[in-house]
Amino acid sequence: MIVPVDSAAPEPEILARAAEVLRRGGLVAFPTETVYGLGAHAMDPAAVAGIYAAKGRPGYNPLIVHTADAEGARALAAAWPQAAARLAEAFWPGPLTLVVPKRAGVPDAVTAGLPSVALRVPAHPVAHALLRTAGLPVAAPSANRSTEVSPTTARHVERGLGDRVDLILDGGPCPVGIESTVVSLVSAVPTLLRPGSVSVDELRRVVGEVALPAAEPGGEAARPSPGMMDRHYAPRAPLRMLPRDGRAEALRRAAEAGGRVGALLLAPVDDARLGPVIRMPADPAGYAARLYAALHEMDEAGVDAILVDPVPDGGAWAGIRDRLRRAVTG
Ligand code: AMP
Ligand code: MG
Numbered sequence: 290m291i292v293p294v295d296s297a298a299p300e301p302e303i304l305a306r307a308a309e310v311l312r313r314g315g316l317v318a319f320p321t322e323t324v325y326g327l328g329a330h331a332m333d334p335a336a337v338a339g340i341y342a343a344k345g346r347p348g349y350n351p352l353i354v355h356t357a358d359a360e361g362a363r364a365l366a367a368a369w370p371q372a373a374a375r376l377a378e379a380f381w382p383g384p385l386t387l388v389v390p391k392r393a394g395v396p397d398a399v400t401a402g403l404p405s406v407a408l409r410v411p412a413h414p415v416a417h418a419l420l421r422t423a424g425l426p427v428a429a430p431s432a433n434r435s436t437e438v439s440p441t442t443a444r445h446v447e448r449g450l451g452d453r454v455d456l457i458l459d460g461g462p463c464p465v466g467i468e469s470t471v472v473s474l475v476s477a478v479p480t481l482l483r484p485g486s487v488s489v490d491e492l493r494r495v496v497g498e499v500a501l502p503a504a505e506p507g508g509e510a511a512r513p514s515p516g517m518m519d520r521h522y523a524p525r526a527p528l529r530m531l532p533r534d535g536r537a538e539a540l541r542r543a544a545e546a547g548g549r550v551g552a553l554l555l556a557p558v559d560d561a562r563l564g565p566v567i568r569m570p571a572d573p574a575g576y577a578a579r580l581y582a583a584l585h586e587m588d589e590a591g592v593d594a595i596l597v598d599p600v601p602d603g604g605a606w607a608g609i610r611d612r613l614r615r616a617v618t619g
Contacts, residue, residue: 331399385487388474409469414460419458528595
């Protein structure tokens with residue numbers, strides 16, 4: 290069930306109720322600044338198993354554990370390298386996840402059997418207040434069925450997961466809109482595992498060298514971390530990127546081919562046969578905040594195909610390029 294919560298000043302009685310659900314091993318969906326999370330008591334393997342079951346998530350794909358502050362995160366780590374301390378200081382609370390060696394008590398169910406754990410301190414007032422009230426580490430992947438588009442509103446969560454969730458806290462749309470940047474600190478050089486709104490340039494300003502994953506599209510061998518190369522973030526209809534050259538021609542051909550063709554565009558198009566057409570913001574923060582909602586709108590409209598304008602090069606767009614690449618069919 291969906292319960293509205295004041296995202297500026299979350300109501301203590303609602304937080305207490307949600308915390309109780311978590312303590313008892315239930316599932317609570319809640320807003321974070323990135324996307325809505327599907328939370329469970331991270332130290333309770335049965336509760337964590339509930340996340341995998343509700344999402345249909347493969348067991349090899351580890352979860353991110355959320356805590357109210359850096360101290361709480363550090364308590365789950367077996368080592369806290371200086372780079373972790375620096376990045377936590379610079380970016381927490383916020384949309385950055387740090388992978389560090391895990392402490393023995395962290396269940397294998399959370400880390401998919403890995404010796405490391407992914408940790409984040411979210412900035413969203415509802416996420417933060419819930420973590421404080423519960424006083425627990427909360428494992429929380431995005432609150433969607435595995436491989437579907439991540440939710441940025443409570444309605445998206447309800448449509449995707451329905452009564453598989455005990456409680457959905459509705460704190461409005463998520464301001465960042467794409468999942469956190471993930472950095473591994475397990476080896477000597479910090480390594481980017483997933484691009485996000487915290488850019489590599491920003492990370493480098495804090496810790497110097499940051500290694501990038503070997504290959505961009507990559508195969509199994511280039512997989513930077515488990516779960517990373519799966520088809521992900523994908524709407525129901527096939528999604529294709531438009532070419533930079535010959536865009537108008539590609540749009541015209543798609544319209545002539547028939548069916549309902551939706552589009553996420555950065556520049557206008559004048560073709561009444563296309564629709565729905567969503568004009569996307571031209572800045573990376575605005576684009577990210579709109580992206581998943583736009584893909585959900587395409588799902589709801591029941592389009593047969595989705596065409597997307599290519600987004601600019603450059604570090605600020607890296608997280609968006611990554612999500613679009615993984616939403617592309619084939
Ligand atoms: P999600 O919860 O869907 O945002 O995905 C979290 C992602 O973080 C996973 O799919 C992994 O790719 C990555 N991750 C989580 N834990 C670890 C870990 N211990 N080592 C490496 N990557 C991890
Ligand atoms: Mg996810």
